[in-house]
Amino acid sequence: MARLSDVIEALIKDMIEEQDGRVEITRGELADRVNCVPSQITYVLETRFTHDLGYLVQSRRGGGGWIRIERIVPGEDKSAYIMHTVNSLDQPLTQHMADIYLRNFVDYGILTEREANLMQAAICDQALAPLPRRPRSEVRTSILKSMLVRYLLDYGRESAVAERETENKEKGGKQKENRK
């Protein structure tokens, strides 16, 4: 018998598929649809929509609150490389090690120097100075993963837009703004 969590997972994935890689909905509404308590949604998001799997999850509390789940566009050239790194990252990272990863990305033409610099600024010792060493290296890993997935997400969208535009041009059709 299908576990509830599996049903929720499938539902979310369907919605993501239908909606161009991104869902925004209230946790409560999602819970209503499958008749479960809201906290179960949280559980599913935490266990099945992780960075490693290429998802970003955000939320906002209070009136008008929501949860948002976004997924990278798989199958791009870059994405395999970056996701491979994301998946292999599971140990705490020193700044030095993180720098090496970033340098590699630049050397292989995956990231521009600017992009790498920005990421470096987020995970350098100075930025994380308020933290003791222990959680510092842990959170460094987490931040790096988050940024890499985000990068991929926007990168994928951009190429998708570019493709669509090329198609339109080929068809000689006129294009209209389709991003809100």
Add this chain to the structure above:
Amino acid sequence: MARLSDVIEALIKDMIEEQDGRVEITRGELADRVNCVPSQITYVLETRFTHDLGYLVQSRRGGGGWIRIERIVPGEDKSAYIMHTVNSLDQPLTQHMADIYLRNFVDYGILTEREANLMQAAICDQALAPLPRRPRSEVRTSILKSMLVRYLLDYGRESAVAERETENKEKGGKQKENRK
């Protein structure tokens, strides 16, 4: 959707933009336009138009009273705007507050959406999840500042390169490709 506060925020920003960086209006009239109680305007001003975000809000009570909202830093000078933020930021930031800062940058064309997204990924709750709430907000401030400063550094370098290239062109000299 349509959180009232968001509508009010957008409305005020539009008015500021149209009127060259400053609006003067009665709180009551603003409230009437969006059909809310006047104190909600106060709430929006307090949360979205603070000094740190680059605004100066003044008001006068009594008959003929008004509120005035003004951008502190002129819109054209991107680096001044970012520096203002870096300098005035020193309180711990919730993700929600950080998002407001980033959206402000995007609204004024200081960061592209992608750049803001990338920064957002570095300071979102999901990325900082390994941390307990207390140090989390503190380190968020620190990371954001670090990224903004780095952004400025590279931004400066880039405009310096652009300038140099212009100079070279003017001299008719040929230029070396030194940046992607």
Add this chain to the structure above:
DNA sequence: TGCCTTTGACTTTCTTTGACTTTCATTATA
């Protein structure tokens, strides 16, 4: 038996509302 799942009571974060207070300009009054 040990790991997932499921549940629900309780907490925290944001937003909206409204009753009450303070301040100011204008007008009326002594």
Add this chain to the structure above:
DNA sequence: TATAATGAAAGTCAAAGAAAGTCAAAGGCA
């Protein structure tokens, strides 16, 4: 003319509302 009354603002603050988050206990299943 000096003061008092009036009305028109904005300010304050706490309560109610609307979400999501947390966490530990209970339930299943390999």
